[in-house]
Amino acid sequence: MDILIELTYAAIVFVAFKVFKIPVTKWTVTTAVVGGIFVVGGIFLCMAYYHPYTPEARIYFQTTPIVPQVHGKTIAVHVQPNTPLKAGDRLFTIDPTPFQAKVDDLTARLNLAERRLKESQTLAKASAGSRYDVEQYQQEVGSLKSELEKARFDLNSTTVLxxxxxxxxxxxxxxxxxxxxxPLRPVMTFVHAESPMLVAAFKQNPLQNIKPGFKSEVIFPAIPGRAFKGVVTKVQAALAEGQLQPSGDLLSVSTEVPEGRVPVFISVTDDMSAFNLPLGSAAAASVYSDRMEPLALIRQVLLRMVSWRNIICFEAI
Structure with a gap:
């Protein structure tokens, strides 16, 4: 597109010299060249500021590392990779034998303790037993109930959902x-069936021209020749480069701190159900502000030219 604009300007200058008979001198030629630099440069500078573009965009999605709550040997895996699941479906099962044995043991001990408690209460009422025995058995029954509840929880946790x-x-x-x-040893990664997020990382310079509600267009290397319409939904309010965490270190401002790009969330409004686009795919995006709107056409043409360029894919041998 930049070459097209330069050729258009050159054609206008050529016509001006030929049709209007402008004399070719060092002053007229210098004026035409310098004027072209300012005109073409001004167009691109204004376009980059009011209708910014970034090649750094990506589809993000939420995942959960699956970590069992108990330790044991896996005896069954109930799922297949990339197969849709509902909440509560079984993922895998850990051998429940030791946990079932723990539940059975605590159940038997609890039954005995409850029987002993009833007997001690009966004896205490008849003044044939000690109140101390009653309180001791009450404490034992309460402790065994808590242990049994924990054991049943561990037993239920052998089936991960x-x-x-x-x-x-x-x-x-x-x-x-x-x-x-x-936590550092998850056994599998679970992908949530939620709408993925398209996040584009823009430089901070044109940030004042990126606001929620502004129109946007997105292109994907995986879909060459197509530009998809979208809208800006959110601009990240805080950047990772400036975060502070509790520590004993004092704040040190260094010139080596990188200038963080601003994450901008974009919602694609076009239907993309017909395309095979894996989650995590790369993208490029442009945002069109409500200022200098005629320059948006140049950005749209440039974006589509970049999209068509994606059809060229060579791998080094």
Whole structure:
């Protein structure tokens, strides 16, 4: 597009010299060249400020690392990779034998303690027993009930369920593997069936011309030759480069701190159901402000030219 604008300006200058018989001198030629630099440069500078573009955009999605609440050997995996699941569907099962044994043991001990409690209460009423025995058995019954509740919870936790609607991707868990309740050792990754987020990272310079409600267009390397309409839904209110966490260190301002790009959330309004676009795909986006609207046409043409360029894909051999 920049070449097209430069050629258009050159054609106008050529016609001006030929039709209007402007004499070719060092002053007229210099004026035409310098004027072209200012005109073409001004167009692109204003377009970049009022209708910004970024090649750094991506489809983001929410995932949950699945970590079991109990330790044990996996005996069954009930899901297949990338298969839709409903909330509450079984994901995998840990061997429940030791947990069931714990429940049975505590149940038997609780039954005995409750029987002993009733007997001690009967003896106490008949003044044939000690009040101390009654209180001791009451404490034992309460403690066993708490332990039994925890044991039943662990037993129920041997079957891990889907937290929401979604699917499991990159399933590597197999029967016989040990499942450990450690946050750093998830056994699978669960992808939630929620609307993905398209986030574009813009430079901070044109930020005043990016506001919720402004029109946008998005292109994907995976879909060359197409530009999809969208709208800006949110501009991130805080940047990671400026966050402070509780610590004993004092704030140090350095010139080496990078200038963070601003995440801008864009909702694509065009129907994209006919395209195979994996979550996490890269994208490029432009936002059209309500100022200098005629320059938006140039940005739209440039965006489509970049989209058509995506059809060229060579891999080095």
């Amino acid at each position: 889907a937290p929401t609607d979604g699917w499991v991707t990159q399933l590597r868990l197999r029967p016989g593997m040990m499942a450990v309740p450690l």
